[in-house]
Amino acid sequence: MSRNTTETSRRSFLQRAGGATVATASVTSLAGCGGDGGDGGDGGDGSNGSNGSDGGDTTSLRYGRGAHSSTLDPQNTTSGEVAKVTNQAYEGLIAFQPGEASLTESLATDWSLDGDSVTLTLREGVSFHDGSEFTADDFIATYRRFVDDDYEYHFEDASVYGPFTLGNWIDSIEAPSDYELSITLTQTYAPFLRNLAMFAAVVISQDAIEGDTNLGEEMVGTGPFQLETLDDANNRIRLTAFDDYWGEAPNVDEVLFLTRGQNSTRAQSLVEEELDIIDGLDPDSMQIIEGSDTAENRTATGINIGYMAFNLSRVEAFRDRRVRRAISYAIDTQAIVENIYSGIATQADQPIPPALFGHNDDISPYEYDPDQAQSLLEEAGYGDGFSFSLTTFQNPRGYNPAPLPTAETIRSNLSEVGIEVSIDDRQFSDYLTYTSQGSHDATLAGWYTDNADPDNFCYVLLHPQTDVPEGQDWVSWDTEGFNTSNNAAWSNSEYMSVVEEAQRTTNQEERAELYREAAQIAHDEAPWVFIDYADEVRGVSNGVSNYTVAAIGGPYLDAVELE
Amino acid sequence: MVSKRFVLKRLLMLFPVLFGVATVVFAILHLSPGDPAVVIAGERASQEFVNQVRADLGLDDPLWQQYVRFLGEVATFDFGQSYQVNRGAEVSQILADRLPITIELALLGQLAGLLFGLPLGILSAVKQDTWTDHLTRIGALSGISIPIYWSGPLLILLFAQFLGLLPTSGRIGSEYFVEPVTGLILVDTLLAGNIAAFRSAVIHLLLPVIVLGIYQMALLSRMMRSSMVEVIRQDYMRTARAKGQGSKITVMKHGLRNAFIPVITVIGIQFGSLLGGAVLTETVFEINGIGTLLVDAINRSDYPVVQGTVLVFAVLYTLVNLGVDLTYSVLDPRIEQ
Numbered sequence: 001m002s003r004n005t006t007e008t009s010r011r012s013f014l015q016r017a018g019g020a021t022v023a024t025a026s027v028t029s030l031a032g033c034g035g036d037g038g039d040g041g042d043g044g045d046g047s048n049g050s051n052g053s054d055g056g057d058t059t060s061l062r063y064g065r066g067a068h069s070s071t072l073d074p075q076n077t078t079s080g081e082v083a084k085v086t087n088q089a090y091e092g093l094i095a096f097q098p099g100e101a102s103l104t105e106s107l108a109t110d111w112s113l114d115g116d117s118v119t120l121t122l123r124e125g126v127s128f129h130d131g132s133e134f135t136a137d138d139f140i141a142t143y144r145r146f147v148d149d150d151y152e153y154h155f156e157d158a159s160v161y162g163p164f165t166l167g168n169w170i171d172s173i174e175a176p177s178d179y180e181l182s183i184t185l186t187q188t189y190a191p192f193l194r195n196l197a198m199f200a201a202v203v204i205s206q207d208a209i210e211g212d213t214n215l216g217e218e219m220v221g222t223g224p225f226q227l228e229t230l231d232d233a234n235n236r237i238r239l240t241a242f243d244d245y246w247g248e249a250p251n252v253d254e255v256l257f258l259t260r261g262q263n264s265t266r267a268q269s270l271v272e273e274e275l276d277i278i279d280g281l282d283p284d285s286m287q288i289i290e291g292s293d294t295a296e297n298r299t300a301t302g303i304n305i306g307y308m309a310f311n312l313s314r315v316e317a318f319r320d321r322r323v324r325r326a327i328s329y330a331i332d333t334q335a336i337v338e339n340i341y342s343g344i345a346t347q348a349d350q351p352i353p354p355a356l357f358g359h360n361d362d363i364s365p366y367e368y369d370p371d372q373a374q375s376l377l378e379e380a381g382y383g384d385g386f387s388f389s390l391t392t393f394q395n396p397r398g399y400n401p402a403p404l405p406t407a408e409t410i411r412s413n414l415s416e417v418g419i420e421v422s423i424d425d426r427q428f429s430d431y432l433t434y435t436s437q438g439s440h441d442a443t444l445a446g447w448y449t450d451n452a453d454p455d456n457f458c459y460v461l462l463h464p465q466t467d468v469p470e471g472q473d474w475v476s477w478d479t480e481g482f483n484t485s486n487n488a489a490w491s492n493s494e495y496m497s498v499v500e501e502a503q504r505t506t507n508q509e510e511r512a513e514l515y516r517e518a519a520q521i522a523h524d525e526a527p528w529v530f531i532d533y534a535d536e537v538r539g540v541s542n543g544v545s546n547y548t549v550a551a552i553g554g555p556y557l558d559a560v561e562l563e
Numbered sequence: 564m565v566s567k568r569f570v571l572k573r574l575l576m577l578f579p580v581l582f583g584v585a586t587v588v589f590a591i592l593h594l595s596p597g598d599p600a601v602v603i604a605g606e607r608a609s610q611e612f613v614n615q616v617r618a619d620l621g622l623d624d625p626l627w628q629q630y631v632r633f634l635g636e637v638a639t640f641d642f643g644q645s646y647q648v649n650r651g652a653e654v655s656q657i658l659a660d661r662l663p664i665t666i667e668l669a670l671l672g673q674l675a676g677l678l679f680g681l682p683l684g685i686l687s688a689v690k691q692d693t694w695t696d697h698l699t700r701i702g703a704l705s706g707i708s709i710p711i712y713w714s715g716p717l718l719i720l721l722f723a724q725f726l727g728l729l730p731t732s733g734r735i736g737s738e739y740f741v742e743p744v745t746g747l748i749l750v751d752t753l754l755a756g757n758i759a760a761f762r763s764a765v766i767h768l769l770l771p772v773i774v775l776g777i778y779q780m781a782l783l784s785r786m787m788r789s790s791m792v793e794v795i796r797q798d799y800m801r802t803a804r805a806k807g808q809g810s811k812i813t814v815m816k817h818g819l820r821n822a823f824i825p826v827i828t829v830i831g832i833q834f835g836s837l838l839g840g841a842v843l844t845e846t847v848f849e850i851n852g853i854g855t856l857l858v859d860a861i862n863r864s865d866y867p868v869v870q871g872t873v874l875v876f877a878v879l880y881t882l883v884n885l886g887v888d889l890t891y892s893v894l895d896p897r898i899e900q
Contacts, residue, residue: 060738062737070647070648070649070650071649071650071651073650073651076650076651077650078605078606078607079605156619157650157651159605160604160605160607160608160609160612161607163609163612164607216650216651216652217652229740231740232649232657232660232851233660233661233664233743233746233851234733234734234735234851235733235849235851236737238740256737258737259849260732260849261732261849262732262849265731265732265849268723268724268731269731269732272727274730274737426596427596427597427862428862429597429598429599429601429602429862429863429864430596430597432597432598432601432602432606433596433597433598433601433602434596436601436610436613447606450607460607481609481611482610483609484609484610485606485607
């Protein structure tokens with residue numbers, strides 16, 4: 001039996017078990033309709049509307065993306081592609097304000113973080129898609145499935161987000177009542193509330209966890225949309241509005257997640273009104289949309305960074321900050337951002353992106369200055385240059401839409417100051433393996449935020465998270481417990497203590513000040529060449545209104561209206 | 564008549580073939596760079612977490628142990644669960660879902676090739692050295708020379724982008740959801756009695772089938788022509804004509820049967836390349852068969868899916884060849900000897 005079939009039978013079951021509120025007349029329909037018509041090359045001729053059993057007035061929002069979901073289980077992935085779908089059906093205790101990095105209510109209506117103690121008041125009268133009522137026990141079951149080996153229903157294939165977001169920080173968790181949660185942390189950890197807003201920390205129905213539901217293929221959350229069809233054979237997913245949703249009902253009846261692997265094909269489908277919203281755009285596909293009168297590009301500031309990391313553990317020259325600063329001056333990052341990433345990124349100057357609190361506005365990017373670079377190199381004793389290999393992935397990533405041209409520019413810039421760069425480009429899985437072993441001299445890399453907290457950049461990417469030798473600002477890759485996400489192997493003690501203090505500081509303004517300080521140190525010490533912060537770009541059909549481009553937590557499709 | 568012994572012998576040959584293919588796939592995967600545990604654990608994972616994943620998957624066992632385990636899986640046709648492409652799903656289930664998609668495409672491509680290639684080849688042979696013959700041969704030569712990754716995008720540009728007549732990707736319009744019964748979209752839409760969905764599927768499959776069919780058509784018409792030309796010159800054809808039979812009957816009754824033998828060989832061998840062509844066609848037209856599955860799995864170091872897919876390809880190829888051998892041992896019983 002295919003997954004498509006499984007889904008339909010699951011819905012039939014839900015209809016019987018969940019009562020009238022869950023079952024709707026439209027769910028048995030196998031053929032919906034493209035509500036806003038105009039499906040051009042699909043061979044549709046306007047008769048499609050009559051295929052729906054609900055009279056043909058279904059409004060259907062078609063969201064186009066580059067890849068299909070590899071699972072529907074938010075605890076089994078670190079993929080943003082999966083999160084786009086699970087975010088429609090599941091909700092966390094806390095949410096991100098659409099289009100902002102700030103937090104807002106979701107399944108919790110009130111919360112406080114005091115030292116190592118977190119208390120949350122939960123929303124009452126919330127139903128899961130399976131008809132069960134949401135209580136504190138659902139969150140506890142969700143948490144235990146994710147990280148607790150002793151729990152009978154512990155999920156063995158849980159992703160690294162288990163320990164990363166919850167497991168490493170939660171010491172104990174209790175439910176004083178059905179609608180209260182009391183969490184004790186292992187230490188004061190200021191970003192914790194933001195972790196609760198991450199897609200991986202969404203609440204799953206306890207009944208589903210402890211029953212025989214296959215959560216890789218089914219979603220049992222409290223979100224505004226519920227799963228209707230998972231069609232792996234055609235790379236698409238259909239969600240329908242959940243009638244019992246506690247919040248404002250979605251403005252569309254159904255959402256279709258459709259896959260168009262090629263960026264240009266996706267953009268063309270949008271322009272031809274076969275899709276309503278698309279993501280994953282590059283400069284070329286943005287041009288297709290710009291030239292049309294049916295859709296437009298919309299951008300928002302992203303919460304990410306693209307950079308080149310020096311591996312201090314491996315290359316001795318990089319342990320001299322003058323060399324790192326020299327290379328930062330020698331690479332024309334402005335040209336890379338303007339010419340190669342044409343218009344979809346801004347030049348970076350510190351590890352914290354501008355959309356986050358703690359970003360230091362007083363810092364500006366290293367200016368392209370080969371003379372300054374040359375004199376710094378001479379001062380450091382590398383006036384005659386040296387050579388290193390630059391590892392890069394081959395495929396475009398959001399923060400680096402053109403890795404090979406970027407690497408070529410770096411090679412050409414550095415040859416002007418006598419440094420010989422050989423480019424070592426690798427397929428992504430090979431790149432991940434190679435750099436995680438610390439085999440690179442220097443590497444192009446990047447990061448998308450998990451929880452919109454500066455700690456997610458400063459601690460995760462530049463803190464060694466292990467003991468380091470005194471008076472040495474780098475750490476050997478082989479050190480026990482070393483954080484391999486710190487692909488520069490940088491361990492500046494001043495920076496480390498500021499970032500650790502910021503983790504323990506719950507006052508927002510004091511934290512921001514600490515991060516500004518950390519950003520300044522990172523800028524001056526230059527363990528990375530800061531390259532860019534990429535924009536979030538979406539192609540949006542003219543018929544779509546009320547859609548907010550969000551760098552985290554989205555896409556927010558329940559608010560979208562279709563003409 | 565085909566003897567049971569012949570079929571049995573050929574079926575037994577499957578085992579060494581599968582063993583060889585399995586060994587080669589295993590070796591290539593384990594020699595190629597990229598650690599699946601790192602890919603599964605993701606960029607966020609600590610070394611400790613990666614080690615845990617590696618241990619869970621048995622990827623830290625000695626290579627020979629992994630090999631023996633893998634051969635056991637091959638023997639039972641149970642390739643375990645997908646690492647990445649469809650996390651946690653059984654590979655056999657994924658293949659069962661995807662295989663019909665590729666088979667449908669390959670069969671339609673083959674059908675298109677046969678429908679147009681054979682008559683063109685016969686026509687070309689009968690009208691040897693006329694304008695019809697020259698035109699057909701030029702067309703066939705072009706068809707063989709144009710690779711799918713070029714003809715595909717070109718046809719997309721023409722029919723989808725400029726003329727706006729046909730869709731560029733997928734097998735069916737996004738608004739149609741049909742219960743998968745056979746996995747063959749044309750059959751399933753008909754079984755569901757949904758004519759609009761059937762029409763949408765036909766329109767979606769048109770370009771991919773043309774792209775796949777062009778090469779088949781070209782190759783078959785060339786083979787058919789040369790085989791036919793040779794047969795027409797044979798003594799028994801002259802004798803038949805001398806006995807007063809009309810030229811059409813001679814061609815159909817005596818010529819075709821004999822001319823078909825080499826053509827059928829080509830059809831069989833080409834079905835393998837048709838599967839290969841389906842991989843390219845699926846990629847160009849974003850059709851989700853085992854071709855795109857294989858590419859996706861390779862890119863994501865999904866060992867179980869790669870292994871399963873390649874072995875299914877091998878089995879299919881071998882079975883089709885067996886089918887071909889059986890067919891021409893019917894046409895010419897001497898071959899069986």
